Amino acid sequence: MKIALVTETFPPEVNGVAMTNQRLVRGLLDRGHEVLLVKPRRSDAPDIRNGQLAMLEVFGIPIPNYAGLKIGLPAPGQLEQQFETYQPDVVHVATEGPLGYSALRAARKLEVPVTSTFHTNFQDYCADYGAAFAGRAMMRYLRWFHNNCVLTTVPDQELIQRLAKEGVERLEMLGRGADTKLFSPTKRCQKLRAEWGADATTPVVMYVGRAAAEKNIPLALEAWQRARAHHPNLKMVVVGDGPVRRKLEKKWPEVHFAGMRYDDDLAAHYASADIFLFASESETFGNVVIEALASGLVTLTYDYAAGRQFVISGENGFLAPLGDREALFSGLEHILEHPETWEKIRNAARQTAENYPWSETIARFFALLEEAAGTVPEIGYSGTKYASN
Incomplete structure (x- = not known):
């Protein structure tokens, strides 16, 4: 054709x-x-x-x-x-x-x-x-x-x-x-984590996407900030660029803003984090969710669009009811309180992505x-x- x-x-x-x-x-x-x-x-x-x-x-x-x-x-x-x-x-x-x-x-x-x-x-x-x-x-x-x-x-x-x-x-x-060749847990990079101030055991939360008003990034950052009360070494990385980035950087100076990343560099950023936190409520799908699953991250997102399609809460990631801020906060806290479950969830996330070529x-x-x-x-x-x- x-x-x-x-x-x-x-x-x-x-x-x-x-x-x-x-x-x-x-x-x-x-x-x-x-x-x-x-x-x-x-x-x-x-x-x-x-x-x-x-x-x-x-x-x-x-x-x-x-x-x-x-x-x-x-x-x-x-x-x-x-x-x-x-x-x-x-x-x-x-x-x-x-x-x-x-x-x-x-x-x-x-x-x-x-x-x-x-x-x-x-x-x-x-x-x-x-x-x-x-x-x-x-x-x-x-x-x-x-x-x-x-x-x-x-x-x-x-x-x-x-x-x-x-x-x-x-x-x-x-x-x-899911591009499981590009996005993979094998891209994890300790040198990159060191740039974020994280060693091999430091938990890192990541957001990937446009830095735009509709992406609800401040809610993800608030969830990270609350979680630090019990996990003071918790790091937060924001990957992406857009009209609200400078405003966010000014308000959240302790967050690492990585800017726009491409191809293998983007894949390395995904894989070098531990938890993917996505608080957007306006997606038609949300490609970043399945990219995070392919990268073997413990994913927390709202129960709709790609989250609902691919995530089984407690098995290959975690879901919060759409629009429920407190459930998102408690969901992140629950993940951080149970690091012993991460390996199983990360493996299941990767397997899920491999089922959707x-x-x-x-x-x-x-x-x-x-x-x-x-x-x-x-x-x-x-x-x-x-x-x-």
């Missing part, structure tokens, strides 16, 4: 959406398919050489307060011309921003089937950024966008139910996989694209319906 994949974010940017898109593109290429990758232009983007990969990089502008991230500007004419020349069997739009909107309109004008992914709860993020009043308008736009696609993949079953109640149609489950996710993704390529729109943008060829 010839597949166009359109995204506002792709490595070297580090976030769950970018990394997922990279995995999917690589997986499709490895299986012999041709891919047209459409994304904002970046001067620091790596040179990707593959005879089956075509690239269209459009002009983008930086996102305010988000260093290193860009948003693609509308380019309907450019995309229409590119799609007409490339003739993809299907266009997959991974993000709903201006570039994704342009791709949707261009592909629909050419009667090329369009699929999409619901990666981010933008309707919820409005409140995190002081614009709660815009949440309903954002949901209306997202509903319109995804209902003009043949299908929309969603990484969590509960999110599918929530979106269906909001009137979003043709939703398909597409989970995520990316190859299965990519195979499912291609099957959905193949199905979508056999559909044509019966009517226009308002109230779209689809039929098989």
Whole structure:
């Protein structure tokens, strides 16, 4: 097949959406398919050489307060011309921003089937950024966008139910996989731990992800601070960058902020910690959870999204009821009080990750694209319906 994949974010940017898109593109290429990758232009983007990969990089502008991230500007004419020349069997739009909107309109004008992914709860993020009043308008736009696609993949079953109640149609489950080759307990590094002020026996708690308001990092740091009352040698490491990092660094000077890390360096950071603490309440999935499991960490997170999908509390990690701050605090305390259980839990976490290879996710993704390529729109943008060829 010839597949166009359109995204506002792709490595070297580090976030769950970018990394997922990279995995999917690589997986499709490895299986012999041709891919047209459409994304904002970046001067620091790596040179990707593959005879089956075509690239269209459009002009983008930086996102305010988000260093290193860009948003693609509308380019309907450019995309229409590119799609007409490339003739993809299907266009997959991974993000709903201006570039994704342009791709949707261009592909629909050419009667090329369009699929999409619901990666981010933008309707919820409005409140995190002081614009709660815009949440309903954002949901209306997202509903319109995804209902003009043949299908929309969603990484969590509960999110599918929530979106269906909001009137979003043709939703398909597409989970995520674990890169157990990259993320592994074997990457543990005592030299790195020493940089954090930890020796072989010092417990280290870690957060990995964007340093952004919606990630609820202050709650994780408060849990660490409380736990230090009984475990004064407990270390805390935050891996990632974003608009609230400087504010957090100023407020929490005893926390080690490692900034953005990539590939083997990121894997070494994961594996060199002991406990992974993730307090976000706004994930559609949470790739970092399964990366932590693959790294053999004792994981504590809320009971939803990736946590609910992969963690069995007390066996391969620990869960707290969604939004229950005190349960998160007591959960960390319980973990620290029982270090004798860590080895068993770490081994079980690793085994869980090994049961979810990316190859299965990519195979499912291609099957959905193949199905979508056999559909044509019966009517226009308002109230779209689809039929098989």
